[in-house]
Amino acid sequence: MQIALTAAVRCAECPIRHRAVCARCDDDELSLLEGMKTYKTFKAGQPILWRGDDLVFVASVVQGVAALSKTLEDGRTQMVGLLLPSDFIGRPGRGQIDFDVTATTDVTLCCFDRKPFEKLVDDTPHVAHRLMELALDELDAARDWMLLLGRKTAREKIATFIQMFVRRTHTDEQAAGPDQFNMPMTRDQIANYLGLTLETVSRQFNSLKKEGVISFGDRKTFTVVDMAALHNATGDDADGGMID
Amino acid sequence: MQIALTAAVRCAECPIRHRAVCARCDDDELSLLEGMKTYKTFKAGQPILWRGDDLVFVASVVQGVAALSKTLEDGRTQMVGLLLPSDFIGRPGRGQIDFDVTATTDVTLCCFDRKPFEKLVDDTPHVAHRLMELALDELDAARDWMLLLGRKTAREKIATFIQMFVRRTHTDEQAAGPDQFNMPMTRDQIANYLGLTLETVSRQFNSLKKEGVISFGDRKTFTVVDMAALHNATGDDADGGMID
């Protein structure tokens, strides 16, 4: 699950601010982790963890995008979470996960052995508290997504996805300009996230483009032209949008 | 959210075992809460909490069924959680909720003021730890449901729902016999849970009945005749079923 971990405010080499450890964490706590971190990289498309795998490490996403997904017997799959930089992989107190984690783009993880990390959690109540908060955030996001999957139209799903993606992304270094973003996922991956097919995703993207709500650069870059119209298309009321 | 709270192993008047406090809780901790609990009852259909409400109490469901749900601007709604006896309402550290809680049947809650409850949580690390576990269970359940909402057919949704309901219910006092259960929800409520319409729910129920997988008593009672066939119809593999 992606509760944001984080080693540290002062985790020097990582360009992200790990999120599992809060601002109140002092140097002593952080330095406990400082010595034991390792980096792992994965190529786009590579599996990071399989369902049922032993969780030997926990990690923050430093670079790239990873996906949590579940699969039915006959191969239909559904993404159940999206991991962006600073998001966390691993569940405090659990040795296993019930979904697959796959690299969507090339991914760099900042990893810590699970055991010492859990000791840190056990020894520092406010870190445990922080992890609880993050789990609850995840739960909120999952429930927003349930509403999307169960009741929204294809158009609303796409609009909601773009809005969510923009909100989670636009303070990051990967932002290419004002309201302009890199879309690191293929149509197929987006379809898996939204419970649609890739053809429907393509059609809806292009229909929003035709209406002047968004526009594409080189297909990896897109710009939200009319943020109000985009929000209008989500089906959400006033400001109750997805944050995940 | 329904992480199971619980006052106690020895919470004498409640016929349930509250779940937020674990077996390791000793008498001293429990007695902290013992003095401050109150019971609230709600009629079927009554709202228990509205989205955005201040959370002045946390509570365990003692009797009946309640639902968490979210609503779009135009009124479409999606249930995002089902609260059965011993489930918990309230989120440690949060003063607000982002969904509505409604009584599905007549409901009795065992309530505690939020503030003293949170003090108990803060003072007893293993209770906090238990709550974290419960939040993670919820998250797993929410993700299972995302798979259901995004990728399952109507038939698979109904089969999964019955299986889930049976699993969560069949040790309870409300079980009417072996594999026989009371269904406390209307077709409409089930539809809202599964992202379907009430007509489709009715048709699928009757088609499973016609095939001899389940049978009805007086429409509030149903029996799973062929558990294997039911599981077969869920689309899940081997034993990776919903637990929620």
Added chain:
DNA sequence: GCATGAGGTTGATCTGGATCAAAGAATTTG
């Protein structure tokens, strides 16, 4: 440069569930 392959678009057709409609149970009310 051309070949190869991965991703994306676009069109035609099909279909699972939604929607619309009406007629039964069951339960509650008076």
Added chain:
DNA sequence: CAAATTCTTTGATCCAGATCAACCTCATGC
């Protein structure tokens, strides 16, 4: 127990999105 109300079933029709099928457009490699 008749009337009203709330649920449920069942049928007919419709349509959003899936499916099937080309074709297009980039990258990347040789």
